Amino acid sequence: MxxxxxxxxxxxxxxxxxxxxxxxxxxxxxxxxxxxxxxxxxxxxxxxxxxxxxxxxxxxxxxxxxxxxxxxxxxxxxxxxxxxxxxxxxxxxxxxxxxxxxxxxxxxxxxxxxxxxxxxxxxxxxxxxxxxxxxxxxxxxxYLREDDVIRADVIESVLRGIMWIDPIEVDVAVTGGHVTLAGKIDRRSSAQIAVRLIRGLDGVVGVTDDDLKWGFDDTTTRLSHTFDA
Known part of the structure; x- marks a missing residue:
């Protein structure tokens, strides 16, 4: 990255x-x-x-x-x-x-x-x-990086390289350094991590992920443990 x-x-x-x-x-x-x-x-x-x-x-x-x-x-x-x-x-x-x-x-x-x-x-x-x-x-x-360079960085470095997300699942558009994500991935936590990583890329001025959906919301899952007395 x-x-x-x-x-x-x-x-x-x-x-x-x-x-x-x-x-x-x-x-x-x-x-x-x-x-x-x-x-x-x-x-x-x-x-x-x-x-x-x-x-x-x-x-x-x-x-x-x-x-x-x-x-x-x-x-x-x-x-x-x-x-x-x-x-x-x-x-x-x-x-x-x-x-x-x-x-x-x-x-x-x-x-x-x-x-x-x-x-x-x-x-x-x-x-x-x-x-x-x-x-x-x-x-x-x-912030002088071209939009196409930023887009390639998002796809290759973040989605494919770090998150192991197939780029075909997520549409990435970059305009004036602003990244817009759309599509669907498996988990909500993966979406949150991806957005955080993308925000940290050189040249990115903002990220919109309103149209990025997920199949399973694992951020609300709570593990319960039962302990024997």
Missing amino acids: SSLLVRDVMSTSVVTVAPELGYKQIVDLLVEFGVSAVPVVDPRRRVLGVVSEADLLHKVEFNGEDVHARLFERRRRRLAKEKATGETAASLMTAPPVTITTTATLTQAAQLMEHRNVKRLPVVDDDELLVGIVSRRDLLRR
């Missing part, structure tokens, strides 16, 4: 900066390459942190203001003031970096982005060295 991984959608051409690179040079790189953030790496390409537009904008935010930390000041504002005085990537970056491996699923990447409130993730190999970067836009590539 097809399942895209981070390595399948990540960008391998990554703009990086050294820790000592200056503020103005970082701004120039973001503009030149049309990116909103750059990983900060050491000579081995180990990721030390990430400098984003948000990190750079703190200097604009506190332009002309007193940036000395005050007693009981919130940690977030204190860090923002520290970055407002930064002049190199090392002093501007957000660290430690939030990274992900090449073999992570797109679902795991999306969950990590949501949990850590980031728009992109540096991708590292088994040695923790940078090999790419994945963004929110990259994660949407799973």
